Amino acid sequence: MLEVYYWYLLVPCLAMVVLGLTTKKWERSIWSFIGPALLAAFNTYFLLPSKNLLSIIGGNFFYTLIFGIIYWIIYTVSDDSYNDSDDHKAIIFLCSVVPVVLCFLIWIGGALHSSMSVRPTYDSISKEYSKSTEAPTFKRGETPIALSPVTVLNRVRKSASDIPHSQYYSVSKNVQAQYYKGKPVYVIPIEYNGFFEMRNAKTIPGYFIIDATKQNATPKFVKQPYKYATSAYFNRDASRQIYRKANSWLSLGAPQLEINDNGKPYWVQTVYKSEFLSHRVNFEKLHVAVLDAQTGDVKIYSLKGMPKFIDEGITTETADLINRDFGKYKHGFWNAHFGKTDVIKPTGNGVEDGVTSIFNRDGSISYFTDFTTDKTGSDSAMGYSMINARTGKLTYYKASNLMDSDGAIHNANQDYKAQQWKANMPVLYNINGNPTWVMTILDSTHAIRGYYYLNASDQSIYAQGTTPISALDDYRQALVNNGGVNSNTAKASFKRVTGVVDRVAIVSSKNKAMFTLKGSNTIYTVNTNDYDFANLIRPGDQLSFKASVINGKSIGNISSLENKTLKN
Template sequence: MITALGMEEIMFALFAEITLRFTALGVLVFLAGIISLAVSGHKKRAGWDLGVFVLIALLCYGWIYITLPEPSMSYTVTSNLIALVVAALIQAGFAVNAVIPKVNIEAGKLKVHRKDVSPDRKMGASKFGKLAGWGFTALIIAFAVFAFLNVSEAKKVANLAPVSSDNSTANAPMPVVSGKNKEVPVVNTPATVLTQINNSLSNIPNANVYDVSHVRVQIYHNKMTYVAPIDFDGSFFRFMRYKKVDGYFTVDATSKTAQPKFVKKSMYYTPAAFFGKDVRRLMYAHSAMSGYVLMNNTPQLEVDEQGTPYYVATLVHRYGVTSRQDFRKKAIVTINAETGQAHVYKNLNNKPKWLDVALDPTTAAAQVDAWARERNGWWNANGVGGARNGVMVAVTGSGTEADNDEVTPVQYGDQIYYLEALTSARSSQTSVMGYAFTDAATGKSYYYRENKDAMTPDRAQKLAKDMMKQTGWKPKMPMLYRIDGRPTWVVSMLDSSHAFRSYVYLLASGNGTQDTVATGSDATDTLAKYRALFGATTASGSGAGKLRKVSGQVLRVSQNGDTVSFLLQGKRVVYAVSAKADPFAPFMQAGDQVSFKARVSGTTGNITGQVTNSALAATKKDAK
């Protein structure tokens, strides 16, 4: 195993190689000037020139170490041309007053003497000056060519993105809730998890040294789980004092009663560490010469099934000499947070099985955005008077990930997908044109066209907020579920401390009307109320749960909108019926003797037809 010291030495050596990549032309010009001075007998001047070269080389090394410039072809070309121009100008300065040696051959004898020949004394400076001029011209041309290609290649790049289209949402990987499938909605938002973890920091050693700034969702032990690493708070001196952090937190994403669990691990390599233990610079050093580009996002922590922590980052490839991403080519780099060992996986098929999220949310959003916006051309989408034919944009501000909060991770089966709702480029429209799901493991995206008048997630948030305006709670993280075949927005309501308070279920195609919205304090209660809105059958024509004949005495009754929920003596099942299906249901009271048919699944019972209530039997008879 490579020691920590060996890891640091390797990293600094790699940075020297990367510096040469960006400055190779400038280095060649410097060496030519130094050798020219030395050969001509100007050793002192050559020494000064060498000193300047070393100083500039160190400055370039430091600049690259700090800024981590993109190792793309276009950036490499332009940086080399800049280095050439700067080096040529410096060499011209050193050559201006250089004395040119005069060589005479007399009677077979070589005689060399120094002579300052006025007309020719600027000859070396002139050559380097011309070189600087040619280099500057080439730089301007390169900028112009790269800018032109960025626009002209937009359509080609967008259509090369691995995005498959479907004309309906029937096959979309929406989490399913039905009689046979019972996915639990994600209740803990990243904001909730971060608040919980910061409240738990005081329970770990040296808590005043650490900070928690991000969480990552993954499948851990077959559950959707948030992983949140602790890291140094940015202080160099505290880093030098402690050298390592003590571990990370895990939180169940689906349980509102979940508590952060601290996993103790000695993590020496983190994003907030310094020198050779800085994870981002380690990743950059190991990947910069691979032909791939490290994204600007903070490396995320993911753990294997044994709990070993790894920092993971997505690597992308640029298309030709443009600054556009070639979405066909993706790679990842991992750093073992305990040992510092790095691996670059250029083929996602070769990644470790435990690694669920190979594609970061920002890259996923960029891939979908390029395809949705520019597949019919750059001018069509962005130009003055562009037709905007087929242009779609992601709904922003309603997700939890990416630069504009347009992406939300969801679990479907044993995989993580990034969900984006796509709508018209016209900001006044609030209907969904389709949904994009990006497989976080393979990097492939899938677009499903919405054929109904479905609302956007930000509209679902606004409707949920208006429904609970009196509480002051804020809607967060609308997620799309297929409940009994119906696409449904599930919105979590949080209080001012980011604690979960309530669910709001909204039929995606329901436009927020009372008969398409249900609220409740937990998933089971809200699901029962939501199902009761639609009566006995599901959208797919099959029932949700086993049909049973039920009778008993009413214990408790509650009503929310058109949904009447009640409990029976001795039964731990929440029964729900729609007032539209049974107009007498709202008049039910505790103590009434009732009988009915219901589809029962766990603690949820959805009533089919009407409730027979002995106390209201005469009223119903008169009504007939």
């Protein structure tokens, strides 16, 4: 940290020395230097300024300007009896004004170049493009539906009495998704209530952990005392400790807490090295700073070389930045602000920093974000991205005529106006070949009331249920009823069915007939526009047909329907 402090004061320090040597007025130079030196010390320790070279030059401009102003005010403006020589004024000009102007020109030039030369930033994003039909498929009983983080926080806060000396602590708002011993969990840090509470408590006693996918999961307090935390002060602040130990690295967002398979806590922060005289981020060269929360040791890893227990080496703030640069800078700076060809923006409906953490079936975590057009008032999704939380690779699924997450939330909320429940954490999945918004329904206390599935192309197709599975089954049946089924969907299988009709219902308003066969509780659905004689089906008829059946429910329109009784 001292190294950064010295670099920020390089130019004003040189100005002080030169003025002292040439004018022989050392007292004047030293007293003028004290002001910017104290300000720089405060700023470096408490605000942790960027270690980027361009930022350091900007800091030198600012502190040299203050030094020159103080020098001039104290010994020329405020002292009426003081009559400086022309030579002395020239020296002051050369030692104060010239360095200030040079630093300013370099700083403003680099800042403008960083802001306007953004195409290299876009190019550095690891990305691939895909179709929405190739998006992750929702599989019954296999795709984890995570608890909403606001629900998790509500449950954890009710368990706050489990914390020893709980008066010193509060529950953090940061909910960290990760796999612990192969199972998806949320880790919730504990924070100090303030400076004096930290002095009394000495350490944080542990953290909470909760199963991320069980609807009725309860949080468990884990006793793993640790010293360094984002809520701590002075040298025990996690961000400051990483800043001190990783002098040459720049951070992208705040550290996140993760635990290894033994439950030991670590703070994880995405870091990078900037380009020469530029603020630009090169996403190809991201690294991870890992702080041992108990000992304070800091190690830097490449994304490929970081420990296996870290699931989100790319933190949520970094993922949000990747999404924003990806959507904005495909055709450079001028197009991003004027032409806006192909400019899209993330909706920001994620639970944290504009992204939603998704637990994948393969044991990895991805960040989900949907994109909409840059036009005001639009509710159509242009596509959505999945960012691998370990590698940073962005996969963009292009879509057309799809509702965005804002529209999905609004539609779901309309069905719960009376109860005043709200849809939360919308995620887009591919269900039976249909892009579908999957949402959790919460009441005013953030308790889970159910799940809502909404077709992203047709808002008239939706389903709700008290569990993800029941809502999924009802949604698949809704697809059948509306003819929105893809027979190539996983878990679906067409098979020849024969049997005698047990019960039948003709729904003329929807042009369909529904029936069951003797000895089976599966409800089959046939479109009467395809088979007009289906209107004549009666109990006791002998039928033969092909149908796609999933988990005991008809999810595909019947094909090759034959009524043997009617033929006779």
